[in-house]
Amino acid sequence: MKYAYxxxxxxxxxxxxxxxxxxxxAKALGMELxxxxxxxxxxxxxxxxxxxxxxxxxxxxxxxIAEEAGLDVVIPCAxxxxxxxxxxxxxxxxxxxxxxxxxxxxxxxxGKSKARALLDILANDIERAAIKEKVSHNLKGxxxxxxxxxxxxxxxxxxxxxxxxxxxxxxxxxxxGAETVDWAFKTECCGASHPTTKSEVxxxxxxxxxxxxxxxxxxxxxxxxxxxxNNLDMRQGQAEKEYxxxxxxxxxxFTELTGLAFGVDPTKxxxxxxxxxxMGMVNQVLKADSRRGTA
Amino acid sequence: xxxxxxFVCHCGTNIAGVVDCAKVAEVAKDFPGVEYSxxxxxxxxxxxxxxxxxxxxxxxxxxxxVASCSPRMHETTFxxxxxxxxxxxxxxxxxxxxxHCSWVHMNEKEKATEKAIDLVKMxxxxxxxxxxxxxxxxxxxxRALVIGGGIAGIQAAIDIANAGHIVDxxxxxxxxxxxxxxxxxxxxxxxxSACILTPKMVEASSHPNINLITYSEIEKVEGFVGNxxxxxxxxxxxxxMDVCTGCGVCMEKxxxxxxxxxxxxxxxxxxxxxxxxxxxxxxxVIDRVNxxxxxxxxxxxxxxxxMAGAVDYSQEDKFVVTxxxxxxxxxxxxxxxxxxxxxxxxxxxxxxITGLQFERLVNASGPxxxxxxxxxxxxxxxxxxxxxxxxxxxxxxxxxxxxxxCCMYTAKHATLVSEKIKDSNVYxxxxxxxxxxxxxxEFYNRTREQYEANYIRGRVSKIYQKGDxxxxxxxxxxxxxxxxxxxxxxxxxxxxxxxxxAAKLAQKIGIGYDKDDLYTEAHPKLAPVETHTQGVYxxxxxxxxxxxxxxxxxxSAAAAKVCGLLxxxxxxxxxxxxxxxxxxxAGCEMCVPICPYTAIEMKTISERVHGKMLERKVAxxxxxxxxxxxxxxxxxxxxxxxxxxxxxxxxxxEVNALCL
Numbered sequence: 002m003k004y005a006y007x008x009x010x011x012x013x014x015x016x017x018x019x020x021x022x023x024x025x026x027a028k029a030l031g032m033e034l035x036x037x038x039x040x041x042x043x044x045x046x047x048x049x050x051x052x053x054x055x056x057x058x059x060x061x062x063x064x065x066i067a068e069e070a071g072l073d074v075v076i077p078c079a080x081x082x083x084x085x086x087x088x089x090x091x092x093x094x095x096x097x098x099x100x101x102x103x104x105x106x107x108x109x110x111x112g113k114s115k116a117r118a119l120l121d122i123l124a125n126d127i128e129r130a131a132i133k134e135k136v137s138h139n140l141k142g143x144x145x146x147x148x149x150x151x152x153x154x155x156x157x158x159x160x161x162x163x164x165x166x167x168x169x170x171x172x173x174x175x176x177x178g179a180e181t182v183d184w185a186f187k188t189e190c191c192g193a194s195h196p197t198t199k200s201e202v203x204x205x206x207x208x209x210x211x212x213x214x215x216x217x218x219x220x221x222x223x224x225x226x227x228x229x230x231n232n233l234d235m236r237q238g239q240a241e242k243e244y245x246x247x248x249x250x251x252x253x254x255f256t257e258l259t260g261l262a263f264g265v266d267p268t269k270x271x272x273x274x275x276x277x278x279x280m281g282m283v284n285q286v287l288k289a290d291s292r293r294g295t296a
Numbered sequence: 297x298x299x300x301x302x303f304v305c306h307c308g309t310n311i312a313g314v315v316d317c318a319k320v321a322e323v324a325k326d327f328p329g330v331e332y333s334x335x336x337x338x339x340x341x342x343x344x345x346x347x348x349x350x351x352x353x354x355x356x357x358x359x360x361x362v363a364s365c366s367p368r369m370h371e372t373t374f375x376x377x378x379x380x381x382x383x384x385x386x387x388x389x390x391x392x393x394x395x396h397c398s399w400v401h402m403n404e405k406e407k408a409t410e411k412a413i414d415l416v417k418m419x420x421x422x423x424x425x426x427x428x429x430x431x432x433x434x435x436x437x438x439r440a441l442v443i444g445g446g447i448a449g450i451q452a453a454i455d456i457a458n459a460g461h462i463v464d465x466x467x468x469x470x471x472x473x474x475x476x477x478x479x480x481x482x483x484x485x486x487x488x489s490a491c492i493l494t495p496k497m498v499e500a501s502s503h504p505n506i507n508l509i510t511y512s513e514i515e516k517v518e519g520f521v522g523n524x525x526x527x528x529x530x531x532x533x534x535x536x537m538d539v540c541t542g543c544g545v546c547m548e549k550x551x552x553x554x555x556x557x558x559x560x561x562x563x564x565x566x567x568x569x570x571x572x573x574x575x576x577x578x579x580x581v582i583d584r585v586n587x588x589x590x591x592x593x594x595x596x597x598x599x600x601x602x603m604a605g606a607v608d609y610s611q612e613d614k615f616v617v618t619x620x621x622x623x624x625x626x627x628x629x630x631x632x633x634x635x636x637x638x639x640x641x642x643x644x645x646x647x648x649i650t651g652l653q654f655e656r657l658v659n660a661s662g663p664x665x666x667x668x669x670x671x672x673x674x675x676x677x678x679x680x681x682x683x684x685x686x687x688x689x690x691x692x693x694x695x696x697x698x699x700x701x702c703c704m705y706t707a708k709h710a711t712l713v714s715e716k717i718k719d720s721n722v723y724x725x726x727x728x729x730x731x732x733x734x735x736x737x738e739f740y741n742r743t744r745e746q747y748e749a750n751y752i753r754g755r756v757s758k759i760y761q762k763g764d765x766x767x768x769x770x771x772x773x774x775x776x777x778x779x780x781x782x783x784x785x786x787x788x789x790x791x792x793x794x795x796x797x798a799a800k801l802a803q804k805i806g807i808g809y810d811k812d813d814l815y816t817e818a819h820p821k822l823a824p825v826e827t828h829t830q831g832v833y834x835x836x837x838x839x840x841x842x843x844x845x846x847x848x849x850x851x852s853a854a855a856a857k858v859c860g861l862l863x864x865x866x867x868x869x870x871x872x873x874x875x876x877x878x879x880x881x882a883g884c885e886m887c888v889p890i891c892p893y894t895a896i897e898m899k900t901i902s903e904r905v906h907g908k909m910l911e912r913k914v915a916x917x918x919x920x921x922x923x924x925x926x927x928x929x930x931x932x933x934x935x936x937x938x939x940x941x942x943x944x945x946x947x948x949x950e951v952n953a954l955c956l
Contacts, residue, residue, distance in 0.1 A: 130446065163757075165638025185641075185760030 004122075005067035005074045005114070006034035009043055009081035009227075016078070016227030018271025022256035023077050025164060025270055029263040030127065037066050045083040046193075058105045060085045060116075061092070064107065064209060066107055068114035077119040077256065079226035083152040085116035086159040118153060118227045121161045122257060124169035132176045136190045137264035138290045139178035143251075143282070145218035146182050147171050148210065151190050152228045164188070170223060170255055177262040184217035186210050191229040196236050200243075207232050208240045211248045221282060222252045230254060251279040261287075298424045299331040301357040303348055305339035305364035307394055310322060312337075314398035314400035320363065323413050327420045333357050340370050345377045352381035359383075359423040363391040363416045368819075384428035386871070391419040405622030414954055421953035422740060427948045429871035434920050436522035436867050437621040440858050441466065443514055443801075446474020447844060448836025449626035450500045451851030452858070456504035456624075459859040464618065465500065465703035466528055467510045471575035473630055477928060478558060478652060480659040480666075481655055482844055483708045486738035489844075490661070497576045510849045512582055515615060517623070517805045518894070520921050521831030522867055524620045531610040533570070534582035542578045544570075546598035554586045560653045562671060563663035568598045568607075573661065574809055582607075622831050622858040626851065627801065629837035632687030632694060632791035639758050640686070646672040647766055648759060648786045651705055658712050668716055670785045673764065679928065680713050681768045682724045683705045683756050687791030689727060695791050695812055701843040702789035703730045707740045709787060710749040722749040723781050725756050725770055733845075752779055756812065759786060792841040806893075807832055815839045825854045833857050872941045873922035874929060881914040887928035887937060888915070895921035896928060 012020035027034050042048075044059035064085055067074045076082040092099040093112035103109055115211035123132075147170040154167045162169045167188065171181040189210055195203030210233065213224050224230045234252040241248055252275070258272045261283065272279050302324040306312035321335040332355040338344050339362055351357060359684040360383065375385040378613050401408040438461055442453045445467030448809045453463045465472060477497075479489040500506050509528060516527040550566035558571040567587040568580045580672075580914045588595035589609060610844030631652055635643035647670045649657075660666035670677050682703055703726070710722045729751065731740040744751050756770040794813035795801075802809045807827040809815035812876040815838050818826035825833050836847040861867065869880040878901060888896050899916040904908050915937065917928075926939045938944060 125366075163638060166642060185758065213762075 002070060003033040003035060004117070005070060005072040006036045007040055007043075007063055007067075007074050007076045007081060007085065008036065009076070009078040011078055014148065015115075015231050018274050019227055019230070019254050021271040022254055022265075024067045025260040026256045026263065029260065029265065030123075030131075032075075032122075034059075035070065035072060037063050037207075039250070040066070042272065043078075043084040045080050045084065049084070054101065056084065057088045057091050057098070058102050058163055061088045061102045061110050062106045062108065062113055064088060064116065065108040065110035065243075068110055068146065069108070073115045073117050075119050075122060077225075077227075079118070079150050079152040080228065082116060083159050088148070089114075089116050091157055094287045118161060118225075120169055120173070121256070123259065124173040125161070129172075129176055132173070132259075136262045138179055138262050138287055139293070140174070140258060140262050140286055140290075141178045141293075142178075142286045142289050143174075143179035143258070144182055144218060144220045145174050145179050145223045145258075146184050146214035146217055146221070146250075147174065147187060147230060147255075147274075148191075148214070148222050148224045148229060148233070149187050150224065150226045151188060153200065153225055154188060158295060172224065173255060174258065177258060179258065182217040182219045183215070184213055184219070186213040187255045188214075191232045193228060196232055196239070200239070203232070204236065204240045204243050207236060208244050208246070211237065211240060211250060214250060215248055219250070221260060221279075222250050223255050224252055225255055237277050251275060251277050251282050253265035253279065256266050275292070298329050298359050298922065299355065299357050300359040300361060300420050300423060301348070301351050301355060302330055302333040302342075302361045302363065302385075303339050304333070304393075304412075304416070305344070305362065306925065307364060307398075307758065308337065311364070311394050311412075313560075314402050314405050314408045315393055315412045316405070317412075319409055320393075320412050320416060321631070323626045324361075324416050327417055329359070329424050330356060330420060338360065340373055345373075345380075348374075348377050349381040349646065350920075352383060354379065357381075357383075358387065359426065360388045361391060361416060361419045361423055362388060363393045363412065363419070365394040366390075366392045366396075368940070386429040387423065387426055389419040389423035389426065390673045391415040416949040417953045419646075421949040422946050425943070425949045426941070427943075429940055431547075431868040431871055433866040433917065434520075434522055434869050436862060436865055436939065437524075437619045438462065438619070438862050438865070439620050440580055440622045440623045440862065441524070441526055441620040442619070442626060444474070444626035444836070445469075445472030445500075445508070445510065446626060446628045446836060446840070446847070447476045448628070448842075448847040448851040448854075449474070449624065450496050450627060451848045452624045452855045453500055453506050453690050454496065454503065455852050456858050456862075457503045457853030459855075459862075460505070461859065461862045462505050462507070464507045464509055464620075466512050466514060467508070468513045469571060470533070470569075470581045471512045471571050471577070472508060473574075473576070474511060474573075475652070475838045476844060477572060477574070478655055478659075479709060480662075480700055481712065483704045483731075484735040486708070486711070486774045492809070494574050497574075501576045508577065514662055514804060520893070520923075522861070523920065524831065525617055525625055526620055526623070527615055527617050529760060530614040530616065532613050533579075533583075534584065534587075534607065534609055534611050534930065535580055536606045536608050536611075537579055538578040539604045540602075541604050542580075544580075544601070544636075544868060545601050545603070546607065547580055547599045549597050551595065551597065552586055552588050554583065559656050560650070562653060562656055579606075582609075589626035606847070613660075622833065622861050623805065624833045624851075624854045624858060625801075625805065625807065625838055626835040626854075626953070627795055627798065627838040629704060629792040630795050632793045634686050634788050634790050636693050637686065638922050639682070639756065640786075641761075645759065645761055645766060645786075646670075647658065647677075647784065648788065650788050650790045651702070652790075653707065654709055654787045658709075666716075668713065668785075673694065675764075675784070675837045676717060677723045678717065678719060679723070679781060679783045679785075680717075681756075681781055681783040681786045682709060682722065682789065683768075683786065684726045684789045685791075686723065686788040687793070687799050688789075695793060697791075697812070697841065699729060699789075699792045699841040700730070701792065701841060704733070704736055704739065704843065705744040706789050707731070707749070710743050711747045714749070715746040722747070723768075723783070724749055724751050725768075726753055731921070733843075733937050754779070774795055775834075792837055794838065798838065805829070805832055807834075808884075824848055831861060856942045872924040872939065873919045874917045874924070874937050874939050876915045876917060877936045877938070880934050881932075882934045882936070883913040883915070884933060885913075885915070886931050886933065890927050890931045891922075892925065892927065893923050895919075895923075 064286040192203035192206035553564040555561040556565040656662040
């Protein structure tokens with residue numbers, strides 16, 4: 002399994018744990034990740050707000066390089082994924098759009114190279130048995146609120162799962178031995194940049210997600226987007242303070258938990274880099290697993 | 297030489313706004329055979345028709361071309377007109393310069409005029425070749441079939457029966473009554489639905505001219521107008537109707553309980569059951585799928601307790617074939633399955649219910665004896681949210697159409713909540729409020745003003761459970777603000793949709809249906825209860841969403857049509873049917889399977905060849921069954937079949953006029 006790999010900007014900065022755990026998980030599964038040489042920014046919401054063509058041309062260049070190499074592109078970040086998928090659909094749906102994009106990027110891109118979310122591959126491409134076979138540490142004891150965020154499954158054209166009640170991540174975590182809770186905030190907005198720019202709006206949005214996860218009986222949240230994790234993890238303390246709550250909900254990337262279940266050292270997955278302590282729960286789960294193993 | 301008159305109609309500005317009608321009339325004068333040509337504002341009007349009749353007389357015309365609208369619209373009109381002028385009705389030909397020309401080429405006026413001239417030229421060439429045709433008569437069976445025993449079907453049956461004709465109602469459920477029997481109150485008067493329906497049900501069952509055939513379905517429909525041969529499957533009731541007294545002991549003693557369809561799974565019924573206490577006939581049936589005896593061979597309690605000895609496990613489905621002169625299709629509707637809506641929880645929240653479930657909850661004979669209690673914990677709700685247009689007016693997940701009755705029944709539900717629950721709050725999320733109808737808008741305004749229902753214009757984006765509350769989130773688009781309501785109960789006004797097997801039944805009967813499987817009327821304005829199949833009529837919601845008054849009106853309208861048909865013992869038939877030239881027929885039988893109306897059979901003829909009598913098979917068309925579609929004529933390899941009024945010679949004359 003060889004894929005072109007588009008890490009995007011977050012994975013070398015705020016989302017470094019996502020990068021580390023993606024690499025480790027891929028290695029364990031025998032996925033070869035070929036990082037797209039000299040990749041550029043996906044454009045994210047800035048390009049999207051500035052100019053429609055620019056927003057398509059930016060990811061198109063990365064996709065074109067992958068297409069030249071004959072590879073599909075695997076993308077961990079939800080926003081990068083949404084942008085890359087959007088251009089893949091744009092060039093397959095309209096010849097005119099394809100022509101104008103190709104003119105701008107001075108390369109051919111026919112939409113043959115597909116944009117794939119890493120979660121989609123792990124949950125839907127790889128056989129259940131293949132995942133289970135790799136699990137050396139059962140994650141029993143985790144009661145996860147799977148949090149997909151807004152961009153992974155929406156809009157319908159770019160998404161790969163149910164719009165209102167997605168299940169991919171839940172399935173993956175079940176295969177790792179974790180429990181997941183049924184809750185209604187799987188695709189709710191995390192507040193995106195609002196916690197930074199308008200904290201009274203952004204913190205409120207985050208607080209609702211944290212409260213709903215807690216109420217559903219979860220002991221942790223699992224995310225698939227660096228910005229979602231950033232908000233829910235780094236700013237959880239701010240929300241707690243603002244609304245006088247105590248959540249103590251570690252927030253994981255699904256790749257961290259996959260790596261953990263596969264037996265990768267927690268520090269190699271970046272699990273020691275979280276703001277809300279994650280190592281406590283990790284050690285608890287590992288200890289419980291080893292006890293089951295010796296019993 | 298034939299003498300043709302050409303009459304070009306302006307249809308107000310419908311045609312004349314695009315086509316230069318005067319020019320068309322002028323050019324037509326030079327077509328071979330044309331003696332007279334004129335244009336006029338409304339050819340179908342009284343003066344227009346008089347003009348045609350006068351021209352026939354003055355100019356000794358023997359053929360007429362009317363260039364106007366579609367023949368679907370006015371062919372009959374002009375046939376009668378030329379007949380009045382002394383010609384054979386089939387000596388008129390229509391050139392459709394409206395639907396086929398002005399309406400579709402409104403931006404290309406010159407080309408449209410050219411096309412209109414061509415269409416007239418073709419019609420002239422054809423009409424010259426037209427042969428006189430005479431209508432024949434067929435006998436009419438004086439018995440009507442009504443399919444579906446809801447309010448529309450009951451009304452149609454009573455009206456037909458009162459006119460002195462025999463009617464059979466075929467109903468697939470064990471009782472007649474339909475959806476109206478489940479409803480609590482009716483808008484806008486709030487009178488009790490059962491109180492106005494049950495007398496009608498009794499009238500239908502006791503009427504000397506009406507036979508109820510319940511727990512039965514249509515298996516096959518053959519024949520044609522005046523003479524339909526219908527096979528009805530009488531499902532095995534497992535109860536002998538002649539012996540059963542309807543005492544109900546069997547239902548009390550039956551040990552297997554299943555969800556009641558009538559109560560929409562909000563309470564249980566037995567495996568031997570009547571759908572509801574006022575059922576007609578009030579005699580039970582055994583649901584064999586859930587009956588212990590039929591599943592395991594053990595039990596038999598109902599048979600043991602039946603004093604009359606009516607329970608009969610050995611009954612089998614019976615098929616009866618009956619001949620009918622006319623059919624009324626009144627099969628009603630089903631409710632849209634809202635579980636496709638993830639934002640409303642995909643059907644997983646017990647306290648999110650449909651409007652029809654709510655009807656059962658407020659109904660005194662319903663599962664809660666008329667006390668509004670929510671399904672999850674049987675508590676009385678204080679905050680009730682109604683969401684309209686669930687599945688209606690939603691091209692993404694539901695139907696494109698408006699279900700029409702929901703605005704009114706939601707207003708009714710709101711008043712019932714306010715009346716029955718003190719300190720209750722009602723919130724209604726709506727897209728538009730559409731309450732056209734007598735007394736309807738007044739009812740809606742009363743709901744808002746007197747009963748203080750909160751109407752919120754906007755869609756609900758999400759419902760989720762929080763403790764024992766349902767949090768309903770949406771937007772009030774009038775003030776552009778998000779809204780959040782803590783609800784105890786959410787009621788969805790789900791769309792009215794066609795019965796799941798509507799298309800299958802339509803195919804059996806041979807009537808049309810649209811993209812939503814709703815049955816198609818012959819003309820949306822001028823023939824709303826007729827179908828394209830003669831002798832088959834529509835009533836009620838099977839044709840499109842309707843409320844009770846409309847369904848009743850349509851039931852009566854369909855009955856009037858049936859009475860018109862059955863009032864005579866014979867009827868005229870259309871002479872545009874296929875005929876076989878037996879000399880040319882090779883007897884290949886290719887035409888037999890191609891005929892959609894099974895109108896062609898093979899017959900044996902004897903003829904003298906070289907002094908010897910020989911027998912051979914040739915095709916023969918039953919003119920009563922033939923609908924003149926022409927499928928056989930193009931299948932015939934030896935060109936032995938011709939469709940009268942559309943003969944090869946006539947069609948070729950048109951082609952030549954256009955192309956040569």
